[in-house]
Amino acid sequence: MKSSFAVLFLAACGVALVFDHTRLDSPTMDEPIHTLAAAEYAISGTYYANLEHPPLVKLLSGFALRAAGARAPKMDVPFFMASAEQPRPFSFHSPLAPEKLFGVARAPVAALFFLLVVSAAWAVRAWAGDLAGILTAAVLAFEPNLLAHAGVLHTDLAASLGFFVTLVLGLRALERRSLRWWAVAGAALGASLAAKFSCVLLVPMLAILALVGLFRERREASREGRPPDLLALRGLLLAGAVSLVVLFGSYAVAMRHMGGPEAAKAVRIFLGSRQAPVETVDRVLAISRLSKQAGHYAAGLAGIAVQNRTGGGVNYLHGRLSVDGFWEYFFVAFAVKSSLGFLAILVVACGLGALRRVRPDLVLLTLVLPPAYLFLTGMATSYNIGIRHMLPVYPLLLAAAVLVLFRALPARAAVAVLVAGAALQLAETLRVHPHEISFFNEAAGGPANGAAWLNDSNLDWGQDLGRLGRRLRERGDEERAAIAYFGGGDVPYYTPKATVFTPADKSIRPGLWAVSSFLMCCGPEATAFHGDPVGAAGLARLRQAVSARGTPVDRVGYSIVLYDLEELKR
Numbered sequence: 001m002k003s004s005f006a007v008l009f010l011a012a013c014g015v016a017l018v019f020d021h022t023r024l025d026s027p028t029m030d031e032p033i034h035t036l037a038a039a040e041y042a043i044s045g046t047y048y049a050n051l052e053h054p055p056l057v058k059l060l061s062g063f064a065l066r067a068a069g070a071r072a073p074k075m076d077v078p079f080f081m082a083s084a085e086q087p088r089p090f091s092f093h094s095p096l097a098p099e100k101l102f103g104v105a106r107a108p109v110a111a112l113f114f115l116l117v118v119s120a121a122w123a124v125r126a127w128a129g130d131l132a133g134i135l136t137a138a139v140l141a142f143e144p145n146l147l148a149h150a151g152v153l154h155t156d157l158a159a160s161l162g163f164f165v166t167l168v169l170g171l172r173a174l175e176r177r178s179l180r181w182w183a184v185a186g187a188a189l190g191a192s193l194a195a196k197f198s199c200v201l202l203v204p205m206l207a208i209l210a211l212v213g214l215f216r217e218r219r220e221a222s223r224e225g226r227p228p229d230l231l232a233l234r235g236l237l238l239a240g241a242v243s244l245v246v247l248f249g250s251y252a253v254a255m256r257h258m259g260g261p262e263a264a265k266a267v268r269i270f271l272g273s274r275q276a277p278v279e280t281v282d283r284v285l286a287i288s289r290l291s292k293q294a295g296h297y298a299a300g301l302a303g304i305a306v307q308n309r310t311g312g313g314v315n316y317l318h319g320r321l322s323v324d325g326f327w328e329y330f331f332v333a334f335a336v337k338s339s340l341g342f343l344a345i346l347v348v349a350c351g352l353g354a355l356r357r358v359r360p361d362l363v364l365l366t367l368v369l370p371p372a373y374l375f376l377t378g379m380a381t382s383y384n385i386g387i388r389h390m391l392p393v394y395p396l397l398l399a400a401a402v403l404v405l406f407r408a409l410p411a412r413a414a415v416a417v418l419v420a421g422a423a424l425q426l427a428e429t430l431r432v433h434p435h436e437i438s439f440f441n442e443a444a445g446g447p448a449n450g451a452a453w454l455n456d457s458n459l460d461w462g463q464d465l466g467r468l469g470r471r472l473r474e475r476g477d478e479e480r481a482a483i484a485y486f487g488g489g490d491v492p493y494y495t496p497k498a499t500v501f502t503p504a505d506k507s508i509r510p511g512l513w514a515v516s517s518f519l520m521c522c523g524p525e526a527t528a529f530h531g532d533p534v535g536a537a538g539l540a541r542l543r544q545a546v547s548a549r550g551t552p553v554d555r556v557g558y559s560i561v562l563y564d565l566e567e568l569k570r
Contacts, residue, residue, distance in 0.1 A: 013141060017429070024434055027098070030153075032091040036087045041055050043071070046075065053197070065101070088488070116161040121136045139342065144339055164399075165192075167202070167209075178235075193243060194246060210232045267284055321521075326384055327380075333386070337454070352405070371392070432446075432447055440454075462485070465487055465495075468514055510567045551564045
């Protein structure tokens with residue numbers, strides 16, 4: 001009982017930090033479209049927006065929004081993109097004030113974070129005892145990257161929960177030899193697939209667990225002189241069937257008022273926007289005619305595949321830009337974005353493993369091999385925009401490390417390592433709070449040096465626009481400031497008296513400028529990649545002017561810098 005209370009208390013403390021930073025965070029780059037989609041799915045029951053993500057997380061947020069009095073986005077049927085309400089007007093011209101709108105939409109993601117901490121602690125406690133479970137919660141509840149993305153309406157935190165819970169339930173089904181547990185694992189798999197497309201990697205992982213079960217049963221049956229019962233195979237088939245029910249059931253809820261022809265139109269528009277090959281579009285449309293739910297899921301998968309082949313944008317790594325991605329990106333991101341306390345725990349555990357102090361078993365392999373697989377697949381992706389795509393590795397690696405420590409060391413020594421790592425991480429997190437999105441560890445130079453390593457959702461996702469408005473008013477500089485912003489916020493809403501930079505402007509006037517970090521590192525290149533040469537040229541002029549004539553005078557969070565721009569000398 002005491003251990004359960006401690007875990008719940010630690011998880012609640014983590015959630016409190018999430019709510020504390022989100023109340024100050026402006027909408028990140030993707031949140032306006034996700035909030036619009038959430039309201040569309042839950043209130044309208046149609047699925048025109050955001051086919052690039054499955055619907056489950058947005059359904060949770062959408063039903064919370066509906067309960068809070070939000071309205072549906074304005075989308076005429078038959079649907080036309082030109083007449084559909086766009087994300088930013090929807091977010092800033094709704095019955096709910098933007099602060100409440102995004103606060104309500106983000107709350108279910110914070111709840112998923114709570115479940116992740118509790119689930120990880122529960123699993124580790126079952127394997128290594130109460131103290132191991134509590135210490136797992138103490139580390140995971142204050143991991144800065146999880147805290148950051150638990151406060152954003154996106155799919156990454158849900159994927160982290162989905163990976164961990166599905167694999168643990170698969171192990172439990174294997175250990176208990178229970179079809180009931182296989183069905184529960186299948187439900188978790190279906191929910192994971194309905195949360196993020198990368199969770200499709202769980203399908204072969206669960207199949208491998210079933211193969212292990214079949215191998216074990218065959219060996220035991222041979223030893224006992226009886227035929228194998230094939231329970232693991234039947235369990236895998238049951239899990240697959242349950243997962244499909246959950247997956248397509250979530251799509252059915254999201255598009256419950258959407259007819260087949262309109263669903264096919266949405267598929268065609270989405271794949272057209274991704275410039276998918278004609279044959280790919282035709283295949284997905286054929287699926288959509290058979291099942292609109294399966295068609296939407298196939299369209300999302302196809303869109304991700306096309307994006308990985310052609311590139312989804314400009315990637316930045318330690319001063320280099322690329323549209324093809326960097327094979328080492330996620331290794332570097334994990335090294336500089338993870339807390340030193342977390343890394344220290346992993347290093348000690350890896351050292352013990354290298355010394356062969358622990359014999360690897362199925363549990364450890366199940367916890368360690370999926371992160372290795374995720375890093376390997378990450379080497380091939382062309383879309384390197386944030387450590388958030390690797391969030392599933394954190395609970396898996398931590399659980400494995402805790403098990404290694406408790407198996408290889410005396411209990412007091414294991415506790416000492418984990419308490420030291422957790423305390424160091426907590427100090428690192430509190431030091432950066434409420435700017436967890438911009439966290440970088442001190443070995444990388446801290447968040448103030450983050451722009452030298454990475455950008456986009458690692459550092460500048462648009463979260464500091466509201467803070468900028470307050471800072472300008474404190475300085476008495478709002479009326480004379482010009483703002484070049486990257487993110488999901490609306491500049492006139494937060495800073496109504498400031499000037500909004502327009503890339504089409506031919507001249508860059510002297511004075512006070514607030515410039516997003518992402519625009520300085522990647523703005524012209526990213527804008528050109530997305531087919532806006534005029535905007536790219538304007539951002540290039542701004543970057544050149546700021547670099548040549550700008551003097552940094554202040555910083556808002558770690559994502560926006562204030563520059564005093566001198567007169568152009570002739």
